[in-house]
């Protein structure tokens with residue numbers, strides 16, 4: 266698992282390390298790692314144009330030392346200083362010694378310099394940044410966004426809140442972020458995620474000083490360890506039976522997608538109960554289907570309730586019946602709309618509940634998501650005593666105990682109707698296996714995102730493609746290469 270940390274946690278961890286190492290050691294480690302990544306991205310350094318955007322703090326110091334290293338390897342490096350009086354003196358001296366040039370932010374020609382650069386390094390502000398970018402930093406950011414060069418952020422893209430991912434105004438659009446010691450939360454969640462590009466972690470020796478992470482990201486091996494294949498002693502019941510209540514007579518699609526996703530994730534046994542029975546039976550002869558109430562479906566180890574089921578009184582009664590059981594329940598879509606009107610239905614449960622809202626559904630519970638997505642999901646989880654899976658780019662899963670996950674897989678191609686129904690089916694199947702609810706939700710988001718990435722490689726995807734490709738994605742997560750796709754793990 267990858268730990269995700271706040272700026273304060275990183276600062277606290279740095280303090281003892283700074284005290285235990287000679288002055289400047291950590292910055293040298295950071296700058297060496299940074300220069301190595303930049304050189305790799307450039308391919309060759311000789312004669313390449315590199316522009317450093319340099320703020321008045323240590324983030325600028327990192328950029329200056331890395332720039333000096335690149336200049337030493339033949340790159341033509343110019344530092345553009347936001348605040349010449351405060352630029353890191355030793356870094357500036359090192360750059361000058363290596364043959365680098367220096368300009369100030371307001372100088373004429375700065376924009377053209379940035380526009381023509383092969384690589385622009387953003388060392389304006391890192392974990393010391395506060396609030397929206399000031400006008401001169403915002404101006405350099407705009408110039409970098411318009412240029413054709415590779416954009417690389419030092420530690421954190423300037424303008425991104427390192428702890429929450431919030432962006433107030435503009436932020437540096439990095440294709441790559443080279444971050445030091447620990448992955449900051451703001452690089453993987455909220456608007457920051459879209460500004461950080463690919464994240465490269467440079468080891469500066471911080472790990473032993475970091476606290477146990479309250480927020481984590483799963484890797485493929487983490488997900489695979491929770492997606493164990495059936496063993497010789499298993500039968501169709503022992504892997505966990507999931508029940509699905511989704512879809513309606515007029516709109517069977519949600520029932521078909523959700524049931525299919527559950528079957529493809531954990532094919533032991535899936536039961537369906539609801540008004541889309543006919544459509545589900547036709548699509549999935551493997552499922553055990555009833556048009557009756559959930560109570561008539563037979564015993565299950567977890568329920569999924571909500572997608573496409575409607576919000577009328579009958580749907581409300583079905584939701585209440587499912588929530589009155591003593592097994593884990595995943596509540597999605599229409600059932601979330603109903604639950605927002607009657608949150609008491611979930612507060613009184615003893616078994617785990619997982620809610621899977623997108624932003625508009627989340628807002629029905631009282632407040633909009635806002636810029637701090639981890640904070641928002643945690644608040645609702647604590648308030649309702651339920652796991653909250655907040656969908657979107659960088660899906661957040663918050664456990665009522667305060668811990669959280671941020672999903673690292675996925676693609677914007679998932680923004681198409683019905684993909685949420687597929688996620689519900691995957692998560693329900695995993696809940697039925699007995700995984701802790703937050704882990705089931707996090708593994709589901711990981712697998713759903715990987716499936717989306719696989720499906721999107723062939724072109725635009727629709728929700729049914731996800732169901733078809735789930736077995737391949739499970740194989741991919743387990744480390745089995747996918748034929749014919751030149752699979753590189755992206």
Ligand SMILES: NC(=O)C1=CN([C@@H]2O[C@H](COP(=O)(O)OP(=O)(O)OC[C@H]3O[C@@H](n4cnc5c(N)ncnc54)[C@H](OP(=O)(O)O)[C@@H]3O)[C@@H](O)[C@H]2O)[C@@H](O)CC1
Pocket residue numbers: 279283291292295320321322323324325327351389390391392393394395396397398399402419420421445469
């Ligand atoms: N500590 C360590 O061991 C190590 C730290 N390392 C590095 O240090 C970085 C943290 O350095 P830091 O603490 O000096 O702060 P930093 O991010 O450079 O920002 C301060 C500057 O930004 C300015 N500024 C603030 N807000 C602004 C805004 N909205 N718009 C515009 N400007 C704004 C602020 O100006 P001021 O508010 O003071 O006027 C000041 O000039 C960290 O991210 C990592 O890269 C590595 O070398 C590894 C070892």
Ligand SMILES: Nc1ncnc2c1ncn2[C@@H]1O[C@H](COP(=O)(O)OP(=O)(O)O)[C@@H](O)[C@H]1O
Pocket residue numbers: 598623656657658659660675676677678679680681682683684685686687688713
């Ligand atoms: N821009 C995006 N980037 C990554 N994932 C996205 C994006 N937009 C939507 N998704 C994912 O697609 C799914 C959409 O779910 P949802 O909004 O419930 O759709 P539906 O109700 O039509 O099934 C969620 O898993 C969400 O995380």
Ligand SMILES: [K+]
Pocket residue numbers: 324387388389390391418419420421422423
């Ligand atoms: K930066």
